[in-house]
Amino acid sequence: MENPKELHFKTNVQLKSIIGKDLINDDNIAILELVKNSFDADAKTVNVKYINLKNNDDQIVSSFSEKTSRLIIQDDGLGMDLGDIQDKWLNIAFSEKKSNKTQHNRRMAGAKGVGRFSCDRLGEYLNLYAKTKKNEQYIKLTIDWKLFEIEDDKKEIQSIPLKFEYLSKNEIINSGLEAFENGVLLEIIKLRSSWAYPIRDKNENIIKWDTEKFVDLKKYLEKLINPNQAFQNDDFGIYLDTPEFKIENDLRNGYEKFIGKIENRIFEELDFKSTSIESETRENGTIIYTELKDKGDTIFWLKEKNPFYPFIKDAKLKIYYLNPYAKAFFTRQTGIQSVNYGSVFLFINGFRIPPYGDGGDDWLALDQRKAQGHSRYLGSRDLIGHLELNDENNDFQIISSREGIVKNENYLKLTSKDRNESFYFKSHRRLEKYVVDGLNWDSAIYDGQNKEEAKLLKELEQKIVEGNIKESELIYREELNVKQRRVYNAIHSIISAKIDDVIELYINENLITQKIEEEREKSEKEFQQLIDDFENKKIDSEILNRILLRKAEQNAELEKQLKEFSKYSTNEATTKAILELQNYKKTVEEQTLLIKKLQYELDNLKNQKQSAENTAKEFKEKAVKAEIDLSIEREKNLYLLATRRTLSPDADGLIHTIKINNIEIRDGIENIIDDLTEDDYDISDLIKKLGFLKISAERSLKMAEFVTRSDLKEDIEKKDVDIVKYIKEYITLYGETFSDKISFNYLVNNSHLNKNISVLNLSIVLDNLISNSIKWDAKNILIEFNNINDKQLELIFSDDGDGLSNKFLNNQNRIFELSVRDTPTTGMGGSGIGLFYTKNLLNDMNCDIEFLGNNLKLAGASFKLIFNTI
Secondary structure (H helix, E strand, O other), X not given: OOOOOOOOOOOEOOHHHHOOOOOOOOHHHHHHHHHHHHHHOOOOEEEEEEEOOOOOOOOOOOOOOOXXXXXXXXXXXXXXXXXXXXXXXXXXXXXXXXXXXXXXXXXXXXXXXXXXXXXHHHEEEEEEEEEOOOOOOEEEEEEEHHHHOOOOOOOEHHHOOOEEEEEOHHHHHHOOOOOOOOEEEEEEEEEOOOOOEEEEOOOOOEEEEEOHHHHHHHHHHHHHEOOOOOOHHHOOEEEEEOHHHHHHHHOOOHHHOOOEEOOOOOHHHOHHHOEEEEEEEEOOOOEEEEEEEEOOEEEEEEXXXXXXXXXXXXXXXXXXXXXXXXHHHHHHHHOOOHHHHOOEEEEEOOEEOOOOOOOOOOOOOHHHHHOOOOOOOOOHHHEXXXXXXXXXXXXXXXXXXXXOEOOOHHHHHHHOOHHHOXXXXXXXXXXXXXXXXXXXXXXXXXXXXXXXXXXXXXXXXXXXXXXXXXXXXXXXOOOHHHHHHHHHHHHHHHHOOOHHHEEEEEEOHHHHHHHHHHHHHHHHHHHHHHHHHHHOOOOOHHHHHHHHHHHHHHHHHHHHHHHHHHOOOEXXXXXXXXXXXXXXXXXXXXXXXXXXHHHHHHHHHHHHHHHHHHHHHHHHHHHHHHHHHHHHHHHHHOHHHHXXXXXXXXXXXXXXXXXXXXXXXXXXXXXXXXXXXXOOOOHHHHHHHHHHHHHHHHHHHHHHHHOOOOOOOOOOOEEEEEHHHHHHHHHHHHHHHHOOOOEEEEEOOOOOOEEXXXXXXXXXXXHHHHHHHHHOOOOEEEEEXXXXXXXXXXXXXXXXXOOOOHHHHOOHHHHHOXXXXXXXXXXXXXXXXXXHHHHHHHHXXXXXXXXXXXXXXXXXXXXXXXXXXX
C-alpha cells in the first residue's frame, strides 16, 4: 500500500461574496459590524458620514471619481501598521476575541472575524487608511471588490493582488481627507444601496428628499448599542453625519433628527411612568439581586442564591410593564409606538443581538404563553426591556448569519419558560404576578370592553402624546389604596422565593404599615361601637359571637402573615414594620379577651331574665289563642257581608278607583261614538283620545293586579320609593306575565334613588317598554342603573331584539310622537301609542326618556330613562 498523500482546502475567489454581501444581508447590520471593529480597537469616537448622495456620477463612470457616492467610517482607535493589515485585517475569519476576551479594558464585541466584509456589502470599492501613533506615515489599502466576482473554479482568493501605499500627512490632506493621529478611516465608494430618494413633481423637478433611511439607521443603532453597559463613563461615542441633508434634518422633530450623536436613553426615562423589575447577578455570579418598582417606588428587593450558576454568571435584566398610559408616554418621548419599537432586547458585551426583541419576534415565547391565558400572562406588547450579558468565555455563541445565538444549555438557563426555571422568567413571573394579581392590570379609567370607553381612552392617549395632560392628572379604575391592599395580600406569592435561597429581603414598609393602620382604624371603630352598644343594651350574645368569629379570623390571618414574614431574613426597615404587625396582633388579642368578658356578663343577665320571660310567654300565648278563636267566630257571623268587609281598606280603595277609571273609559267611548256619528272628528284628535282610553284601560288592569296584594298601600297615589328596588321587585313579580321566554338581567352598580312617584304610572311605563321588546323579537333584556349624582338616576333599558328600524334611525325622536308606528319582523305591530304615553307619563313625573341607539349593550335597541328629584 502506498504512503498516504496530502490534499488541501482551496479558498475560491467567490468566498469573498459568501462571507461578504451575501452573508451580511442588511445595510444597518453592516454598519454596526464596522462600529464594533472600532470599539474593539479602543476608539473613543467613531464617525459615520455620507457624501455625494444628492449629485453623483455613480451611473456614469465605470470606476469612481471625486463625485462618486461615499460612506466614510472613521475612528480614533489604535490604528494598524502594515503587519496588522496583512496578518489580521486581511486574514479571513481572524478575530482577536478568540485569543483575547478583553482588550484595552473592554470586552471585545467582534466574534467571527468577518465584520470587515461589511465594506463589500456597502460599496463596490474600498480605500482603507490606517495610522498608529508611533508611525509617521499613513497606510492606504485599495480594494476593488468586483475583482473577486468572477466565475473561475481555479481562481483562489489569495491570488487577487491588493495594492497598498504609504502616504504623508500632506498627501492625506490633498486627497480631501482630514489628517488624524491614530485610527482607521474606511472610505467606501460607489454605494450599493440608495440612502436618500428624490421626490419629484409632475415636471420631474426635485421638490424634496426622502431621508427616512437615515432615521431608521439612527434608531437601529440606538437600539443596538446599549450605553448602560458597554460604554460606561461616556468613553465611546458614535456620530452620524450627512452634510447634504442638514436642512431635511432640521425640519424633523427632535426624536427624528438623524445628524448627531447616537444615544440610547429610552430605558432610563421610563421609571416614573411604568412598573418595572430589575435583576442582576452579583458576587461573581453566585447571587441574584432583584428589585421591583412601581412608578418610582420600590415594592420589594431581594438577594437570593443564583440557581442558574455557573451557566448565568454575569447578567442584568430590566423589564418594564407598559399600561395604556405608559405606552402613550413612550410614544410621546420617542415618536414610536412601543409595539413598533420592540419588546425585550438581548445584548452581549454591550451590543444587541438581532433579531431578538424586534417587532414580531417572539424569541421568549411570550405571545405563545399569553395565548394560553390571556388575562393571566404578559405578552410582548405589554413589555419593553433589555437583557444584558457579559460573556468572556463565549458561552453564548453568536451565529454567523447574525440571526441569534446557539440554543445551548446556557441559552436554556437564560430563557426557558418551562416552570419559569430560567434567569429571565424568574423575574418575568414576579413582574407578571404583581401586575395581574396586585395591580389588576393597572387599568386606566376607560380601559374596558365598551366601545364608547375604548373611544374615550383613545382620546386620552392622544392627549398624552400631544403633551396636553400630565401624569398627576391621570385617573385609574381603582384607587391607589385598593391596589395597595391587594398587593399586600399577594406580596409573598409575588416574591415566590425558596426559603433556603433567600439571603435578605426588603418589603416596602409603607405597604405593611398602611395596611396595619387601615385595619387598626376599622377595628377600633368597631370595638368602640361594640362598647357603646353594650352600655346602651343594644347588643345580644349572637352579635358578640359574630364579632368574636371575625376577631378569630383576623387573628388567624395576622398569624399567617407573620409566619410568612418570619421565613425570610429581612432588612432593618422591613423588620420594624413587622414589629408593628406583631403589636397590632396583640391589640386584636386583647380586644378578643374583653369581648369574651362582655359575653360572659351578657349571658348572666340573660339567665336572670329568662324565668320572668317564660312566665310572660305563657300568658301571651293564651291571649293570642283567645283572639284567634274570637276572630274565627266573627267571620262566621259576618259571612253575608264578606264581599265588602273581608277586603282590606287599601283593596277597597283600589276597587273604588277602578270604578271611577272605568266610568272615564265608558264616557270617553261614548264621546268618540258621537263624533263618528255626526262626522265631526279629526284623525289626530281621535287617535289621541283612543290613546288616553288605552292608558286608562291599562291603569284598570294594573289596579286589578294590585288589588290582590294586601301589603300595597295606595299605589295609585304618589309615594316615596327606592326606584331601583321597586323596578327589580316589580319585574320579579310580573315578568313572567309578559312571556316565559324573556330573560331579565341587571347591573345595579350600587345605584339608588328615593323619589316620590306614582308606582302605578311607573309600572305602566315598564309594561310598555317590555311589551315593545317582545314585539321586536327580544329574548333578553338588560337593565343597568347608574347614579349621575345624588339627585339623578340613569336607567339604560336594552334588549337583543331587532332594534329600531332604519325607517327612524335618522329621525329618532319621531318614535315618541302620537300614532307613529312600524311593523316588526314578528308581524305583531303596535298601536303607535305606547311610547308617546310612556314619555308623557315620565314627563309628568319630572322624568324623561330618549333612544340611545342599536347594538350598544345588547344586539337590539337601548333607551335611557332619567329620574330626577330636582
